[in-house]
Amino acid sequence: MATAAIEIENLTKDYPSGFLDTKKKRSLENLTMQVETGEVFGFLGPNGAGKSTTIKLLMGLIFPTAGTARILGKSISDIEMHQDIGYLPEQPYFYDYLTAAEVLDYFARFHNLKSADRRERVDRMLKKVGLDTARKIQLRKYSKGMLQRVGLAQAVLHDPKVVVLDEPMSGLDPVGRREVRDIILELKREGKTVLFSTHILPDAEMLCDRVGVIVGGKLRGIGAPGEIVGMKAEGMEILFELAAHGPSAAALLSKATRTGDRFRLHVAEDELYGAIDQLRSAGARILSVVQVKPSLEEYFMHLVEAGRAQASAVEVSGK
Amino acid sequence: MNTRNVGTWIAIVVVLLGFATVWRLQQKIDVQFAALHEERDEMLLRSGKLVKLLSLEYSPLIANLYWTRVVQYYGEKQRTHDTNLEELWPLLDATTTIDPQLLIPYRFGSTFLSEPKPRGAGRPDLAVRLIERGIRENPEYWRFYQDLGNIYYFDLKDYQKASEAFRTGGEKPGAHFWMKSMAAKIAAEGESLETSLLLWKDIYETAKDPDVRKNAGIHIQLLNAELDCKRIDGLVDEYSKRHGRHPSRISELVQAGLLPRVPVDPVGHPYVLDENGKAQLSVDSPLLEQQLMNPFLRHDSPPS
Amino acid sequence: MKRSGIVALNTFREAVRDRVLYSLVFFALMMMAAAVVVGQISIGIEESVMVNLGLSAISVIGILIAIFIGVGLVHKEMDKRTLFALLAKPVRRWEFLLGKFAGLLLTLLVNTLAMAAGLFLALLYVKHSLERSDLVIVVAVYFILLKLGIIVALALLFSCYTTPLLATLYTAALYVAGLFATDLRSFHSDKMSPALAKSAVAISYLLPNFENFNVMAAAAHARHVPGELIFQNTVYAAVYCALLLIIASLVFSRRNLK
Numbered sequence: 015m016a017t018a019a020i021e022i023e024n025l026t027k028d029y030p031s032g033f034l035d036t037k038k039k040r041s042l043e044n045l046t047m048q049v050e051t052g053e054v055f056g057f058l059g060p061n062g063a064g065k066s067t068t069i070k071l072l073m074g075l076i077f078p079t080a081g082t083a084r085i086l087g088k089s090i091s092d093i094e095m096h097q098d099i100g101y102l103p104e105q106p107y108f109y110d111y112l113t114a115a116e117v118l119d120y121f122a123r124f125h126n127l128k129s130a131d132r133r134e135r136v137d138r139m140l141k142k143v144g145l146d147t148a149r150k151i152q153l154r155k156y157s158k159g160m161l162q163r164v165g166l167a168q169a170v171l172h173d174p175k176v177v178v179l180d181e182p183m184s185g186l187d188p189v190g191r192r193e194v195r196d197i198i199l200e201l202k203r204e205g206k207t208v209l210f211s212t213h214i215l216p217d218a219e220m221l222c223d224r225v226g227v228i229v230g231g232k233l234r235g236i237g238a239p240g241e242i243v244g245m246k247a248e249g250m251e252i253l254f255e256l257a258a259h260g261p262s263a264a265a266l267l268s269k270a271t272r273t274g275d276r277f278r279l280h281v282a283e284d285e286l287y288g289a290i291d292q293l294r295s296a297g298a299r300i301l302s303v304v305q306v307k308p309s310l311e312e313y314f315m316h317l318v319e320a321g322r323a324q325a326s327a328v329e330v331s332g333k
Numbered sequence: 334m335n336t337r338n339v340g341t342w343i344a345i346v347v348v349l350l351g352f353a354t355v356w357r358l359q360q361k362i363d364v365q366f367a368a369l370h371e372e373r374d375e376m377l378l379r380s381g382k383l384v385k386l387l388s389l390e391y392s393p394l395i396a397n398l399y400w401t402r403v404v405q406y407y408g409e410k411q412r413t414h415d416t417n418l419e420e421l422w423p424l425l426d427a428t429t430t431i432d433p434q435l436l437i438p439y440r441f442g443s444t445f446l447s448e449p450k451p452r453g454a455g456r457p458d459l460a461v462r463l464i465e466r467g468i469r470e471n472p473e474y475w476r477f478y479q480d481l482g483n484i485y486y487f488d489l490k491d492y493q494k495a496s497e498a499f500r501t502g503g504e505k506p507g508a509h510f511w512m513k514s515m516a517a518k519i520a521a522e523g524e525s526l527e528t529s530l531l532l533w534k535d536i537y538e539t540a541k542d543p544d545v546r547k548n549a550g551i552h553i554q555l556l557n558a559e560l561d562c563k564r565i566d567g568l569v570d571e572y573s574k575r576h577g578r579h580p581s582r583i584s585e586l587v588q589a590g591l592l593p594r595v596p597v598d599p600v601g602h603p604y605v606l607d608e609n610g611k612a613q614l615s616v617d618s619p620l621l622e623q624q625l626m627n628p629f630l631r632h633d634s635p636p637s
Numbered sequence: 638m639k640r641s642g643i644v645a646l647n648t649f650r651e652a653v654r655d656r657v658l659y660s661l662v663f664f665a666l667m668m669m670a671a672a673v674v675v676g677q678i679s680i681g682i683e684e685s686v687m688v689n690l691g692l693s694a695i696s697v698i699g700i701l702i703a704i705f706i707g708v709g710l711v712h713k714e715m716d717k718r719t720l721f722a723l724l725a726k727p728v729r730r731w732e733f734l735l736g737k738f739a740g741l742l743l744t745l746l747v748n749t750l751a752m753a754a755g756l757f758l759a760l761l762y763v764k765h766s767l768e769r770s771d772l773v774i775v776v777a778v779y780f781i782l783l784k785l786g787i788i789v790a791l792a793l794l795f796s797c798y799t800t801p802l803l804a805t806l807y808t809a810a811l812y813v814a815g816l817f818a819t820d821l822r823s824f825h826s827d828k829m830s831p832a833l834a835k836s837a838v839a840i841s842y843l844l845p846n847f848e849n850f851n852v853m854a855a856a857a858h859a860r861h862v863p864g865e866l867i868f869q870n871t872v873y874a875a876v877y878c879a880l881l882l883i884i885a886s887l888v889f890s891r892r893n894l895k
Contacts, residue, residue, distance in 0.1 A: 029893075073725045076893040091337070093729050101725035107717050109647070111654045123643045124726035168722060344887050351880040356842045358873045362849050363819075365866040405820050 017087045019176050019207035020049035020072065025081035027067050042067045043231045044081070049209055054202050056222035056239075057211035060318055064231040065211035066104055069180045072209075073101050085176055097125055100169035104180040106161055110154035114145050114164050117153060118171060125172040139167040144193070158185040166197060177201055179210035183217060195221060229317050248306045250286045252279045256298040263296035280306060381430025388431060396432030403428060403438060407445065407544060411452075418454040422446060425463055429470075436474065437542060439467035443480035444536075444545050447488040451626060452548055457488035478502020479512065483532055486519060496520040509535070526563070530556045551623055554599040558620055561596060565604060565612035568592065579610030640728045641736035648740020652706060661698050662748055668694035669755045673763060684764060685857035691756035692777050692853050699749055699785045700812070703741070707792025708804035710737045715894060724894075731886040738793055738882060745785050753778045770859040776867060777856035783874035784850040788812060790881035791845070797889045811845065818846040845877055 024044050031039040042064040049055045057065040070076045072083055074090055088095040108117045118136045127135065140146045143163035153161065162185055169177055182198075183191045191214075198221055201208050212218055218225050219239045226236040255275050256263070266289060270279040277298075281289045290300065388395040403424045410418055425442040428435065445453040447460035461484055467477045482498035485491045496519040503512030511531070518528055530553065537549035565583070568591045573579045575589070583606055586592045595603045602618035614621040652658055672690035711734070714720040723733065756774070761767060791811055795804035821841035849870055852862050 070721075070894070073721075075721060075724055077891070093727050096725060096727040099725070101722065103718060103721035103725075105718070106722060107719060108722065109651065109719055111651055120643070120647055121722065121726060124640060124728050165722065341887060344883055348880055348883055348887075351876055351883070352843055354876050355873065355880070358869060358876065359842050359846055359849075362846070362866065362869050362873060365863065365869060366849070402820075 017051075017084075018048035019051045019053075020055075020083070020085050020209060022047050022068070022072075022083045023081055025068065025071060025083055026079045027064075027071060027076065028079040041231050042071070045228075045233055047226055047233060047236055049207060051207055052202070052205050053223040054198060054208045054221055055210075056218040056225040057209065057228060058213065058215065058218055058225050059211075059228035060213065063228045065228055066180055067231075068228070069101075069178055069209070069211060072178060073099075097172075098174050099176045099178060100172065100174040101177075102162075102165045102169040102179040102182055105158075105184065106165035108153050108161065108164060108168075111152060113150050113152055114140060114156075114160075114167075115149040117164060118168055121168045122171050127172065135171050139171045142197070143167045159187065159190050162186055162190070163193075166194065170197070170201065174206070176207045176209070179208070181212060182210050183212055183214050191217065227317060229320075234317050249280050249282045251304045251306050252281065252286075252289060252293070253277070253301040253304070254279070254293055254298040255301060256293070256296065258297070263292055263298065266292055266296075276301070381427035384427065385431045393432045393435065396428050396435050396438075399424065399428040399431060400435065400438055403441065404544075411544075414451070416451045418445070418450075421454050422456065422459045422463075429463065429466060433466065433470035436467070436471065436476075439463055439477060440480060440540070441542055441545060443477075443484055444548060447484045448548065449488070449626075452551075457484050460484050460488075473505055475502045475505035475508035475512070478505065478508075479535070482515075482519075483536070486524065486532065487529070490524070492519050492523040511535070526556060526559055530560075554620055555624055558598045558614060558624070561598065561604065562612040562614075565596065565606075569606070569610050569612065573610070580606060581610075582606060583612075638732070640732045641739060644728070644733055644736025645739035645743060648710070648737050649743045652741065652744040655706075657705075658702065658744070658748070661702060662751060665694050665698045665752045666755050669752070669759045672756075673759050684760065684859075687759060687763060688756070688774060688777075688857045689853060691752075691759065692774070692781070692856060695749055695752045695756070695778065696781050696784070698752065699745055699781060700788060702748065703745060703785045703788040704792050704805055704808050704812075706741055706744070707789045708796050708801045708808060710741060710793050711796040711889065712799075712801055712804065720894060730890045731882075734793065734797075734882060734885050734889060738789060738878075741789050741793075742786055745789070746782065749778060749782055749785070768859075770861075773852070773859060773862055774856045776862045777852050779867070780850035780852055780870060783870055784847055786874050786878050787845050787847075787881070790878045790885070794881050794885040794888070797885050798892065812847065815845040815847040818842075818844040819848050849873060 023046050025042060025046075026040070026044055027042040028038040028040050031037050041062075045064075045068060057068065059065050067076070071078055072085060072090055074093075074096075083090045085095055086098055109120075112120065115136055118139060119132065122132045122136060137146075140149050143166055145160060145163055145167070148156070148160065153164070156164070162182070166179070166182065169179065179198075182194050186194065195217060198208055198210070222239060224237055225239050227234045254277055256267070256277060257275060266279060267277065270277040279289065279293075286303070290303075293300065384395060384399075385392050403421070406420060406424060407418070410416075421442070425438050425446070428438045429442075442463040443460050446463060447453060447455075447457035449455045461481065464477055464481045464484065467474070468481070471477065478498050478501055482495045482502065485495035485498060489495075496516045498516075499512050499519065500516035502508055503510075503516060515528065515531065518525075522528070533549045533552045533556065537546055537553060540546045540549060565586075568586055569579055572586055572589055572591060580586055580589075583592070583595050583604060587595060597603050598614055598618055598620055600618060600620050602615045602620070604612050605615045607613055614624060669691055672687040672694075675686055675690060711720075714723070720733075724730065753775075757767070757771075760771065760774075788808065792804060792808045795807045799807070818841050821837050821844070854860075855862055
C-alpha cells in the first residue's frame, strides 16, 4: 500500500493573543486530510483562514498545539525529510546582498549534491525561470515577480519529491502566472506531488486534481474541483440563435436572456429535450447546450459568507 | 515529542554543569591574576577633566560611579590588609573633578588620605589639597573647615593653622558652637587629649560613612586608653609616695584601696603595669596593635 | 556540522559586503596612526601609550562590531523572512545558530588580525625592531578575541528572542556588568542581608568576567603572561560560549516563526 505523500491528522494550532498573551486564538482546528502521491492539491481559502498556518506547520516553522503530520512517511519534526521537499514561502525575500546565482547555490549546498551537479542545476533553474540574464544582479534590485521566480527555483532545484508552494502566483502578472502554472504542470508530469495555496480560483480549477477549502481554521470541503460542492447541477443552458420568432416559442423566449440575435435559456434537465424541440420548430439554430453548475467561486463565497455569519453570531453571543 | 523533552532536560543539565564549571574556572583564573601581582588599572580614564567632558550632563551620575569605586577600592585594600593606597588620591581627585559638589568624597578623603598607614594613605598634604578644593567649590559648608582643622591638628601638627580653620569654619552658617571655642583652645594649648577626644567624638557622632565612623571609634578608644593610663599613673605616684616604691602590679593598687577593682581598657582587657610602674595596655589587648601603629599617640613619652 | 559551515561562510560573506564594517576598520587604522603621533608627544613612554591606545581601539571596535552585527544575526533573518526558506532545507536550528556564530567570529578574526597587523607595523615604525617580549601583545590580541567570542554569543542569544534595540541594551548591560564582576565579589555593606551578600557573590562568579581577558597593562609594559592563564582563559571562553549557544538553541528551537 502506497502511503500518501502528505498525511495530516487532527492538526491544531493555537496562538496566544490578547493582553499579556493570556487568551488563545485558534487558527487551525483538527485538520485531517491527505495528499496522494503525484497529485496536485490546492488549498483554497480567504486570508487568515489557516492555509499558510498549515503549510508552516508542515515545514516545521511553527509547532502544532495538537495533532501530527507526516511527509513521505516521515514525521514533520524529522529534518532529514527536508532533503526531499521543496518550499516556496509566501512573499519570499532572500538575502539582498547576494545575486540570484549565489542564492540558489547557497540553498543548494544544504542538499548533498556534488559541486559540478549543483552548478549545472543552478544554471538550469535560472534558465527555467527566466532569470539567466539577471543572474549576476544582487537581489536587492529584483522586482517582486523576479523574487517569486527565484523562490520557485530554489524550491525545485534539488529535484524534490514533494513541492509545497505558499501563494506561488501572488504578485505575478498574467505572463508570470502562466509560467508558474506551466512549471506546476511540468512537476506533475514528472510525478511529483504538489501542494499549493492560493486564492486565485480559476488557477485552482485548472491545475488541481483536488482542492481543500479552509475557512476560519476548519476544512470545509475536500475533493475534485468539480465534485466538492455537494450542490447539484442546476439544469442546462441552451445557447441559440433566432432571427425572427413565431408565437410557438414565445413562452420560452420570455425566460431567455437576449443579446442581439443570441439567446440563453436555462431549463431543468428533464425539460431539456422538450425545449430543444420547441426551439427547433420555432426555427432556432442551437449553438450549444451546457450543464449549469455552481462554480468554485460561488461555493467559496457561500462558505465565506456562512463563516462570517457564524463568526458574527459568535461575537454577538459574547463567547 | 518525547525525545524532544528528553533532549531539553539534558541540555538544561549540561547548562547547569557548565555554569558550575565556569565558577570553578573563575576561581582558578583569579588565583592566576593575583599571582601576576597586577595592580589593576583602577580607572578606565585617569583624567578627571576628560571624563567630565565626556559625561555631558550626567557628570553627577558618573561621579557617583567613581565614588563607588573609591569605596570598593578602600574596602578591598582593608580586606586584604594591603597598605598600599597610592590609587586613593587619583581616584578621589577624579571624583571631585567630575562633580565638585559631591560632598562625601571630600570628607572621606580628608580622613583617609591623611590618616597614617595602615588605615590611611599617610598623605596629609594631599588631604589638604582635596579639602581646599572642597572649600573652594562649596565655601559655605562648615564641615570642610572642621575636616581641614582635623588634618592640621592630628597629622600635620600645625596648631596655628588648625585653630584658624576651626575659627573660620565656626563663622559659617549652621556651624556647631564648639568650633569657635575649639579654635581658642587649640590656639592656647596646642594638642591635648581632651581636644583630641572632642574632635574625634564629633566625627564619630556625625559621620555617615561607616569607614570614617569606624576609624573615629578606634581613635576614641585609643585616646580613652591614654586617659585611663594617665589616671592610673597618677594613682601609681600616689602609691609610691605612700609606700616608698612603685607597685609591681595593678592589683596592689586595688589592695591599697586606690582603685575599686582592676580597670579594663575600652575593649575589655585589664591594664597592666610595666617594670617602671607605668600603666599600659595588656599584651592581649587588640588595642595594643592599633597603638603600636600610631606611636605618636602617647605624647607624654617620647616616641621610640 | 558541515551545514553550520555553509551558514557561517554566508554570514561572513554578508559581513564583508556590509560597508559599515569597512568604515569601522578604517577608523581603527586611524586610531593606530593617532597612537603613533601621541606616542611621539609622551616622551619616554611612546611604546606603552601606543600599545595601550592600539589595543583599546582593537577592543572597542571589536566590541562594537560584535554587538551591532550580533544582535541582528538571527533577528534580521526572522524579520525579513529569509529564515523561512532556509529552515525548510535539511538544516537543524542549532546548526543554523552555530553557523551564524562562527560566521561573525570569523569576521571579527579577520578584522582583528588586520588591525593587529596595523598595530605591529606602527610599533615597528617607532621602535625600528621588534623583540621577543612584544609577543605579549599577541596574547593581548588573542584575549580580546576570546572576549569578543563571548560577546557575540551573548548578542546572538538575545537576537533570538528580542528586537535589535533591546538586544543591544541587554548585551551592553551584561558587558558592563561583566567588567565589574570582580568588584561585586568584594561588595560589602553593613546594611546588606546575608542572603543578598551571598547572591552577590554567586552572581559575581556566574557573570562573564571580562576582566580576565584584560592584560593591557602587561602588554604595555612588555611583561610576561603565564601560559597557565592563557590556557584557563581559553577554556573559560570556550565553556561560556558553549553555554550561551546551548541556551540560545533551547530558546530558538521552540520559537514559532511568524
